[in-house]
Amino acid sequence: MVKTLAMPPQYIPDSSPQGSPGGASQAVTLEVRHLKAGYGTTPVLRDVNIKFYDTKVTAIIGPSGCGKSTMIRCLNRMHEITPGASVEGEVLLEGKSILALDPVELRRHVGMVFQRPNPFPSMSIFDNVASGLVLNGARNRPLIAERVEDSLRKAALWDEVKDKLRQPGMSLSGGQQQRLCIARALAVEPRVLLMDEPCSALDPIATARIEELMLGLKNNLTIIIVTHNMQQAARVSDYTAFMLTGELVEFTQTQQIFTKPSDKRTEDYITGRFG
Amino acid sequence: MQRHFDVDLEALRSTLLEMGGIAEDMIGHAVKVLTERDESFADQVQEMEKRVNALHIEIDDRCLKLIALHQPAAGDLRLIAAAIKINSDLERIGDQAVNIAETATYLCHLPRIKLGDIPRMVELAAGMTKDSLDAFSRRDVELAREVIGRDDEEDQLKSETFNELLALMQSDASTIQRAMDIILIARNLERIADHATNIAEDVIFMVLGKDIRHGAERRESPEAAQQ
Numbered sequence: 001m002v003k004t005l006a007m008p009p010q011y012i013p014d015s016s017p018q019g020s021p022g023g024a025s026q027a028v029t030l031e032v033r034h035l036k037a038g039y040g041t042t043p044v045l046r047d048v049n050i051k052f053y054d055t056k057v058t059a060i061i062g063p064s065g066c067g068k069s070t071m072i073r074c075l076n077r078m079h080e081i082t083p084g085a086s087v088e089g090e091v092l093l094e095g096k097s098i099l100a101l102d103p104v105e106l107r108r109h110v111g112m113v114f115q116r117p118n119p120f121p122s123m124s125i126f127d128n129v130a131s132g133l134v135l136n137g138a139r140n141r142p143l144i145a146e147r148v149e150d151s152l153r154k155a156a157l158w159d160e161v162k163d164k165l166r167q168p169g170m171s172l173s174g175g176q177q178q179r180l181c182i183a184r185a186l187a188v189e190p191r192v193l194l195m196d197e198p199c200s201a202l203d204p205i206a207t208a209r210i211e212e213l214m215l216g217l218k219n220n221l222t223i224i225i226v227t228h229n230m231q232q233a234a235r236v237s238d239y240t241a242f243m244l245t246g247e248l249v250e251f252t253q254t255q256q257i258f259t260k261p262s263d264k265r266t267e268d269y270i271t272g273r274f275g
Numbered sequence: 276m277q278r279h280f281d282v283d284l285e286a287l288r289s290t291l292l293e294m295g296g297i298a299e300d301m302i303g304h305a306v307k308v309l310t311e312r313d314e315s316f317a318d319q320v321q322e323m324e325k326r327v328n329a330l331h332i333e334i335d336d337r338c339l340k341l342i343a344l345h346q347p348a349a350g351d352l353r354l355i356a357a358a359i360k361i362n363s364d365l366e367r368i369g370d371q372a373v374n375i376a377e378t379a380t381y382l383c384h385l386p387r388i389k390l391g392d393i394p395r396m397v398e399l400a401a402g403m404t405k406d407s408l409d410a411f412s413r414r415d416v417e418l419a420r421e422v423i424g425r426d427d428e429e430d431q432l433k434s435e436t437f438n439e440l441l442a443l444m445q446s447d448a449s450t451i452q453r454a455m456d457i458i459l460i461a462r463n464l465e466r467i468a469d470h471a472t473n474i475a476e477d478v479i480f481m482v483l484g485k486d487i488r489h490g491a492e493r494r495e496s497p498e499a500a501q502q
């Protein structure tokens with residue numbers, strides 16, 4: 001144990017088994033074991049094993065249709081809502097099966113931010129952020145107000161909205177709406193934040209803000225981001241998982257995957273030779 | 276999928292090899308000034324240096340553009356990183372050849388002096404340069420390792436040459452000027468071998484993604500890191 005801890009990161013052997021690039025020294029927040037998922041009779045995920053670490057950002061990359069969204073939707077049990085969806089295998093949140101948790105409770109611990117910002121259309125900025133708290137039974141107004149401010153600050157949106165909290169969430173720009181959704185997810189103090197292409201509808205400046213935000217937030221979160229932007233994965237993540245047709249091909253330190261991937265298919269994908 | 280980027284990378288590789296070819300010729304010509312006592316070769320070395328300097332700038336420029344425009348990763352990134360380093364080693368090899376040619380030009384005007392191990396040093400330095408470039412061109416890790424292995428002999432020969440010439444200068448003061456010049460040339464040759472070694476190390480990095488400089492390879496296993 002001590003031995004592993006004493007090693008600087010570059011000495012972590014890259015021969016670690018599939019699904020655990022970081023060695024044994026880090027806290028695992030989410031662990032996926034033998035995950036298979038599909039729609040109707042079509043299999044999408046074929047036996048995926050992966051671990052997500054506390055205080056780290058993990059990027060999931062891979063060609064369109066390889067199952068990235070399906071995988072992260074399995075992590076907060078959104079996949080099973082789809083009619084005809086099937087799922088097998090285990091997902092453990094801090095060691096406990098997520099099936100043992102009530103889905104609403106689970107989604108409080110494992111929050112999600114989507115590709116298109118989706119503030120609740122009828123709600124004000126304030127109520128959007130407060131919604132999760134209220135849904136989870138919070139009634140104390142001053143406490144809610146405090147948490148809303150705190151979440152908006154964490155999402156780097158407070159200064160821009162503090163004077164118009166009663167205006168509709170939809171009145172904000174796309175980038176602001178996305179940060180509003182992040183604030184909404186943060187308000188319930190999740191352990192894990194899932195982000196499915198959170199910047200693909202944003203301009204480069206709004207994107208840079210979200211990226212900065214992620215780097216600041218990861219100190220007490222596990223962040224999992226699906227992205228088609230290779231440079232974004234390289235900039236924000238500690239670990240990168242490359243998926244291909246429902247399989248996890250390579251999962252290792254981001255720095256390693258972008259300088260020296262060990263699988264030819266990973267190399268072909270990240271260098272744009274794919275297809 | 277065919278990438279337009281591959282055409283650019285290929286052009287980078289061939290420009291670098293063109294520069295390598297000229298650097299090799301510069302060594303050959305510089306040595307002829309010494310062995311054939313023919314100053315005209317020195318002029319040719321000067322001419323070739325202009326071309327090498329121009330390529331030095333051109334290659335750096337290309338590499339920067341490729342990085343800025345393509346944000347290369349993995350093998351592509353390692354090729355460009357290696358190209359930047361090899362580019363600077365080749366330019367320095369050219370400089371050393373120019374130094375040899377200049378020193379040898381003085382020697383042309385002085386009585387002959389025994390060259391001792393210099394011919395063997397030339398053979399090694401030129402051979403290492405050529406083979407390091409072949410290793411780059413063929414992505415040949417074995418050949419690159421072999422080039423690195425030859426560097427010790429060059430260092431050894433340089434030390435021996437120093438000692439022999441020191442003794443010569445002590446016994447016969449009339450040789451001091453010429454012996455000093457030969458020592459300079461031995462030093463230039465040793466530096467060329469060092470640059471060829473760097474190129475070979477860059478080839479290994481480019482192909483395997485492994486940094487073997489300064490004994491890093493031995494430190495690579497976690498067990499070794501503990502020691």
Ligand SMILES: Nc1ncnc2c1ncn2[C@@H]1O[C@H](COP(=O)(O)OP(=O)(O)OP(=O)(O)O)[C@@H](O)[C@H]1O
Pocket residue numbers: 039044062063064065066067068069070071082
């Ligand atoms: N609701 C659904 N019903 C049936 N098939 C689906 C459904 N959602 C996704 N699929 C199929 O599952 C496969 C994986 O889809 P998924 O959305 O997980 O891919 P992805 O990696 O997120 O792709 P993208 O990068 O395009 O978002 C695809 O073949 C897709 O057609």
Ligand SMILES: [Mg+2]
Pocket residue numbers: 068069070196226
């Ligand atoms: Mg998707």
